[in-house]
Amino acid sequence: MRTLRSGLLLIAAVLVAAPTASAQDDELGGPPDEANAPGLRFNGLGRTLIQQTDLGGQLADADTTTAEALADGEFVLDLAVNAQPNRVTEVQGILRLRNEFGGFFGSGVTVEVRELWARGIVAGAIEYRVGDMDYALTPFTVFLPEADGVVNTPEAFVPLRERVAYEEFYTGRNERRLQGGRLDFGLAFDQLVDELDVRTFIARLRATDFLDTPTRLIGGGRLGATSAAFGPLASKVGLGVNLASTWDDLDSGDANEGIRNHVVTVDGDIGVVDRPAYAVAVVGEAGTSVAKFDEVLGEGQTRDPEAGPLLRETDTFFEVGIEADLKPSGVGVSARFVNIGPDFFSAAAQSKRVDFARRPGSFNRIGNERDLRPVGLFDLSRDAALYTFRVEDRLMQYDPRFNNTLPYGRATPNRRGVHLGVDYAPEGGPLDAELLVALLSEIRGQGTTELKDFALVRASADVPVAPLIGYGRDLAVSLGTQVESTSRGGGEFETVDLTSTLFEVGLVAEVYDRLDVLLGAKTRSSSGSDYVPQVENFNDVRDFPGRFVTDDRESLLAGGLRYRFRDDVYLTVQVQQFRYGDDATPEDDYRFDQVFALYTMSF
């Protein structure tokens, strides 16, 4: 009763307190920069990539069908035209000119519009944006999970990864590229509630083909409130209600069946105490999802009784934990307990960056048998065609060698357990380091009543070596590792035991003014077996195609130079070597030797 009374008081306070409207402000979706005078500006990006890749190894020695070398590349110019007719309105379009390496006189040349948007502020209070936008809510509603096969990318691999991120509109803030509109505004209060922010959006994920594929839309938003500091500990409470709905418009085209996926969550960030020496907060999010098919019947039509009811699944999740920040030492610790229901489905939060159903762009078939080559570190480090920002209507295919514990990010369904984290980043300290441990298990067995147990350890560190050894220029080492173990008991056909280790190390050393030496290495090894389900109907296991058995390893080594003309303008020339081997099939081991030059200019 006291809880209810407190809640009513909070609502009443929101209603009676004199609000002050204000537009939200963030980096991409925020209002036009009022410091900039109205006018027309041009900026953009230019990029040139030329690369040659040679195929080697035992497989290539016996291979008489595959070309031994491939040379390719591209020239890209993205010209952004930014117009600000007044201080509260801004429009931008990016025109892309692209030429495939080897294309001449119009062959291989494409011209396309890469981006279009307009944004502004209405009445000095409501911010809007229409067109292309990048959007994220919470990890369980609208969110782009981190990529597979990456912990702490060595600097040598950063240029190609930046290219992937640019092509797929990855902003670094787990946002998805959408095309639609958003409307945000905030209210500031004098009492009890510090601020109230409202965010709404709607976007089209897919257009109808005017036949049986309906238009797919996504919409939702967030209502968030942050309290004023209260109590002797200067506590603060932040609460939010989030909605993300993905649905098919069955009035479009001739479609009569489509999906509905609604996710509603409540998140909280309760600052228990915030003192100069330390801060403690309780954080969490809980919610529910509905995933179902909907059907529209024509006049006089009735549903076939033998077809059964349309699928409808609902489930819940929660994540609750505590975060502590020991401010002077730069140490932060966190512990979270998670319980994500097996049928929890959130299309816009669980769709992956890497689509493992796609095939590599380079040497996708090798060997005399013309077998499809599985995606490896080589491809993940550079092949933008493997990546996506799209929202899928079912759990995407994943590769357990790269990510088996949380293949769909924090919203991975069917997980229960704890996440522990420690980060160390003192100001001016000797290193920045981070350690994450996840100890999880399934809630529902797949193909058995036995449950899988997952253990994941991710650690990364950036060590600025230069001050330690008295080197006068930049010299830094980066480390990253991920060790993952999956196990399950039971009978002969139920047991699972898969271990994967990913290791990254990199070095960047400025040897002359703006000239860097880049060295990097990534290795991955996996052994054991697991079952990777085929999924249908959002997240139901349709079948297990077979036991996934692996005893393989791969390595990606890089070395080269980078010259930084300016911060956003550089040229790098590198030699990289990739090796793949599997103990079960040593005759299929192969190698890529690659040399490339990449020039990138942001202006």
Add this chain to the structure above:
Amino acid sequence: MPRLSSPFRNVVAGLVLAVAVAGCDHVTDPDGPNLNDRFGPFRLVEPLAASSQTVDFAAGQSIVFTAQFNKQTDWVLEITGTQSGAVKRIEGFSRELTAENARWDGGTTDLPLFRAEPVTAALFFPSEAGSDTTRATTSATSIRSYPGEVVTGFEESDDATLFLGNFEFDFDLSLTGVNNDVPAAEGERFYRLRGTDNTLDNFFVGLLQITSPSADGYFAVPTTIPEDLFLNAFLYNFEAEFTIVILEVVADANGNGRFDDGTDTIIGSGDIRLDEPGWTAFSRSAADFGLTEAQASQIVAVRAVLISDNTAQPTSREPVDFGVDYITFTAGGPLQL
């Protein structure tokens, strides 16, 4: 330890309660096919067995076949009459055969119908390569009682209700008539019509007319509602390429209880072409024939007409040929084998 304020405690308590409720309700039945079923080797735990050595289907008895294996898998139980060659096929996906999924009431999948005869049952597993077939035997002491009203089963060779209309002398009378050249679809005999349309170039070979033996001259029917009344017949394809069958129902138009050619209403099925060799079950509702309810109550004859596909025939006419057996009227749907 600092003391938390009351509103703060309430907010925390509310959140804890909310997340606890949210996390308590998951469906935990295993997802996907059972792994042991999907990948384990197949092994027969208990071989096929019949629940009794004899079964009296006419008395409403049935027989249950049982077997057990170590995994869920596809199975096919094929029961074959040793004399008739009739086959009943029951298929399933399970770990065992029980009364729920392997009960046989004397019905048939592939014609002919079973007789009172010994039967063998074979259980095999199409998804399990190399698996053995397990067998059992039993004996049917009577045949199953099929619902509906029987027009004729052609068991009597001198049946007075049968009239062969060999009007153009096209029939091959050495083969036409009640016979057992091949196993009958039901019982011991069926009626065969074979001829060659080489007298007059007019498609028509001849017909078999069956009239009712009842006192009022009308066939007994289980219902007179045209949509519910079905005419059923088993037709045999002797693989005579140019054969066309027409089944006709004759409704008494003058109320005298007998067939009067030229007066009574003859309603045909249209051309029936027999594609598959052997016996085929044919069924059509009286409504599809075009009978009214009044006509359905006054059926005085059923006719099977042999037609030659004259436009497709070569210049030198080839024989046309079919068999017919067990003509019945059923209510509510086609005859269930």
